[in-house]
Amino acid sequence: EVQLLESGGDLVQPGGSLRLSCAASGITFTNSAMTWVRQAPGKGLEWVSTIDKSGSRTYYADSVKGRFTISRDDSKNTLYLQMDSLRVEDTALYYCAKPSLGAMRFQYWGQGTLLSVSS
Amino acid sequence: EIVMTQSPATLSVSPGERATLSCRASQSVGGDLSWYQQKPGQAPRLLIYGTSTRATGVPARFSGSGSGTEFTLTISSLQSEDFAVYYCQQYNNWPPITFGQGTRLEIK
Numbered sequence: 001e002v003q004l005l006e007s008g009g010d011l012v013q014p015g016g017s018l019r020l021s022c023a024a025s026g027i028t029f030t031n032s033a034m035t036w037v038r039q040a041p042g043k044g045l046e047w048v049s050t051i052d053k054s055g056s057r058t059y060y061a062d063s064v065k066g067r068f069t070i071s072r073d074d075s076k077n078t079l080y081l082q083m084d085s086l087r088v089e090d091t092a093l094y095y096c097a098k099p100s101l102g103a104m105r106f107q108y109w110g111q112g113t114l115l116s117v118s119s
Numbered sequence: 120e121i122v123m124t125q126s127p128a129t130l131s132v133s134p135g136e137r138a139t140l141s142c143r144a145s146q147s148v149g150g151d152l153s154w155y156q157q158k159p160g161q162a163p164r165l166l167i168y169g170t171s172t173r174a175t176g177v178p179a180r181f182s183g184s185g186s187g188t189e190f191t192l193t194i195s196s197l198q199s200e201d202f203a204v205y206y207c208q209q210y211n212n213w214p215p216i217t218f219g220q221g222t223r224l225e226i227k
Binding site for chain 2: 035044045046047050059060061062095100103104105106107109110111112
């Protein structure tokens with residue numbers, strides 16, 4: 001059974017930093033690109049970032065480029081999202097999701113971890 | 120960036136009736152279009168990918184069609200568990216991966 005378990009969400013002040021984690025099981029993590037998608041309260045889904053299976057290529061939404069960094073630790077089957085210079089508009093539930101092989105559609109999702117940015 | 124536009128924003132349908140949800144892309148996405156269902160407090164669930172292929176375990180009452188820029192999700196006979204928010208997503212030309220704003224399917 002595939003499980004994606006996010007953690008690290010918290011209440012942070014504007015300008016602060018936080019790192020989210022996503023622990024994966026039931027998949028061959030080293031063969032998997034991975035993605036973060038977020039959902040602001042009462043809003044729709046927004047793609048945030050993707051990392052390829054090797055970790056050598058990363059992609060970001062314009063809204064987070066230069067502030068967020070996606071990374072992975074294959075020895076721990078864990079995906080990370082380092083978030084710096086946080087803004088109120090970054091407040092959201094952050095999901096990690098596993099794309100299908102060769103296509104950026106998402107069969108597997110975690111349950112999300114909540115980031116609140118507020119003073 | 121490919122903008123995905125869903126209509127209507129809210130659709131009210133009676134159980135047992137057919138629901139038709141639309142998704143339009145600002146430029147062609149070929150057949151690289153997925154649909155997701157999201158219920159309150161839950162993560163999205165992949166329903167349809169490649170425009171018309173049902174994901175594992177998805178009932179046959181869900182079907183997808185379209186190509187290029189116009190896509191449709193049809194639920195042939197609504198069950199109580201189908202009332203949810205539905206999102207389309209393109210993965211033809213990325214980054215960015217883009218989602219529609221969602222259609223809320225509610226009980227009439």
